[in-house]
Amino acid sequence: MSQVLATPDRIKRLIVDSLHLEGVQPEMIEDEAPLFGEGLGLDSVDALELVVALEKEFGIKIKSQEMDREVFSSVSTLSHFVEART
Amino acid sequence: MGSFDEPGRLSRSILLTGLGTAGAYGCGAASLRQALAAADPQIHLSEVDRAAGYHRVQGARRAFLTERLFREGCLKEWLAPGEARRMSPPSKLAVAAARMALRCAGFADARCGSEATSVTVATTFGPSSYSEALLRQILFEGPESTSPFYFTESVANAPAAQIAILCRARGPSVTVCQREAGVLIALSQAAGDVAAGKVPHALAGAVEEVTPLLHALLDRFGALAGPGPDGTEVARPFDRRRDGFLAAEGSTMVFLETEESAVARGARPLARVLAWGSAFDPTAPRTGWGTGAKRLARSLVRTLERAGLEIGDVDRIVSGASGSRDGDRLEAGLLRAAWGDRPLPPVLAPKATVGEYAGGFLAAAVLAAGGAPFGPTPGFAEPDPALGIVPHDGSPLSPPSAVLVTSLAAGGAAAWLVLGAPPT
């Protein structure tokens, strides 16, 4: 994982890799696109997997109470969340 | 488990109308039929990856693996990419086999005909690769690195759960874990539920995944056929030189229903399910086979009696003999004790071709009930005088009317089934 990449791009790559999204290129994910329900159609287990991946990638700890829909709604919101903690 | 309202009479006649199977021999019953007729299992064996260093240097190296099925895509026919995204290998194999069985049973969209279809899946080791990955995360990276994906799909009942979701099966969902006897116990459970009127339809079978770690450990337990002087690893059921079995991964699922249901649907039956039962040999050590053949034989005869059958009615045996030194000895003891002085009918030993675990053996039994040709028993050349059983030599056999299928588990469990010829 290159440190030169911006946070949104790192997150997109994490989404594709950790969630086994074969056939999806990180660049195809738009910053503001919905991740859960519609859009990529990810579900609660995907969210949990992504949390573990984010914790490892960014060296942060995410509490259960912090895992709400708004934080996880798009790459953009996730990015803000992560950057506030690093 | 049956519903025997009066001794000797089944409350409902059970038909097996769908078969799906995937293993090193390929996807689908046709590929298995070919493998059983050709009787050349060496071509299906693959080298197990030994890079992790789990294996003994002089130990077994090969197993019946399904990597080719994933790579070459025959499984893709049965799994849409989005569906399989988070599935462990056993889930993928089991869903594929279940869908094959449903399609075979005449359900065009490979979904269960009724919401009340039960799903009963047997597995010995469960989703081993995901379990191992989890343990590595927990023990070496720390518990907070645990992957939710891996955990969700590491439970023994993950394959059954996936089948239920994708095939829309809302009846009872049961995962049986009883080692080598599990697949027949699963079938017994399903047949019993249909016979008792609990569900009109049942999917039943087995799935297994053989990882490098599992293979190496089985070898260290002395369970596997070791490399011979020419380097080949051969399972030799009932043979004097037998030294272990060949491990197999894959899945087999069958579809069961009552005769009325099959007739109403216009389904073409592959076999009847005439009798089922199980027992336990408490003399068995935890990871081996015991000496209780006589008592097991009495249980077997009782199972037949309850179904209105006797030993003389059985005209074909599909034995669970796998090449295991002690397992085959017990199997032979069981058959000898059950038949007494009478000559045995032809004994087929398909685990020489399909290996142990994964249920390929059940698929072979269904094909046997339908009169499929079996080649000479691979690996067998020298009878063991202590066992006195000579498995089938490949000569043509007439279609049987009652096939006894047996499988004895390490640790003591034993299970059997009698399949009848399909009604014409």
Added chain:
Amino acid sequence: MRHEKAIVAVSGVGAVSGLGWGVAPLWEGLRAGRSAIGSFRRFDHQLHRTHVAAEAVEDAPEELARIPGWKRLSVADRFAVAAAVEGLRQAGLPLRLGDGLAGDGEAGVFWGSSTGGMWEAELFFRDFVTARRRSRLRDLASHQVNAPGDALARHLGVTGPVQTISSACASGALALGAALDAVRSGEVDLALAGGSDSLCQLTYAGFNALRSVDENPCRPFRAGRAGMSFGEGSAMLVLEPLERVLARGATPLAVFAGAGASCDAHHMTAPDPSGAGAAAALESALRDAGLDRAEIDFVNAHGTGTSLNDAAEWNALRRVFGARASDLPVTATKALLGHLLGSSGAIEAVATVLCLRHGELHPVPSVEPPVFAATEEVDEDLPVALVLDRPLPLPEARAAVSTSLAFGGSNAALVFSRWGASMSQGD
């Protein structure tokens, strides 16, 4: 189309739990509403996300420790054997440890487990990978989930059917259902049915990875509930045809009236929020028992304490019991014993039998008022009639249901009726 079903009695029970080894400490703790969930020592949990569980501290009766091979058994194996020996003794069945069961008839074992010998296998795996010479292959001999059921079959000399079911949290309940069928059909004359599980790191870390675990002891059905707690132990019920029990002058503890099962077929981890699948299992169990829902006088809920499970389960209860659901007394044994995973259905069946036998429903400790939080699926905000702090006397209870709603959507429901209650069944 079935002929009248043979009545199956529970003639003995045995258990090991965080409340102690044996049914006596179990019942004493249950009726007092005393939770066994707290710090534990089975493994170092410092790096795990949570730090509590209801551990069954090693305290096996001395006579068991003298069974040949006891030392080599896994923790889950030992739990199983202990529960089996206790249950058989209570049933008044001839038992010589090491020699096995005497007496006529065929006995079978119907067991459930999620973990088997996983705890020992974890220790083996760590050594196998990092310090191979220290690893002992025999530590894997009890690894598989069928090992505990096999262990008790071996030690008791069982020769009838022996099978283990591993369907996550429904395992024990499904095993009981299979046992009921086997006794009714005459396949066995005696069924030893139950489950055993031990704490291990894999399940502890796994459920924590799903963020399903409360860092405090769980609070089923309460607003603000934050997840499950872990437990371990075993439970066994001795099941026999009623006539057999009465013929030897023994008194049944309860009647095992019926069992039902279904699958949500919805999602790998989340239950169907409408409760339809669980309701189907309950309806099936009632039909199997030949009982009307009006004859159910209390519920031993699955009640894990997770937001989703309790909501779905409440919806299931409402579907089955209608307006009566909010008056039907409910207990949630997991609040005291934690979640035994595969064996939870078995130990909760024992708890249900004990409640019927003693004529009182065990409470759960109160943490806050049992206000049920509404979700989109619930039209009204109806409280579950959770029994708090003090046991609820129910000496005339006719029958009860125990539910087990598993990971992966497998649902099981068991119906027990009080011995001595006059019921529509069997008339």
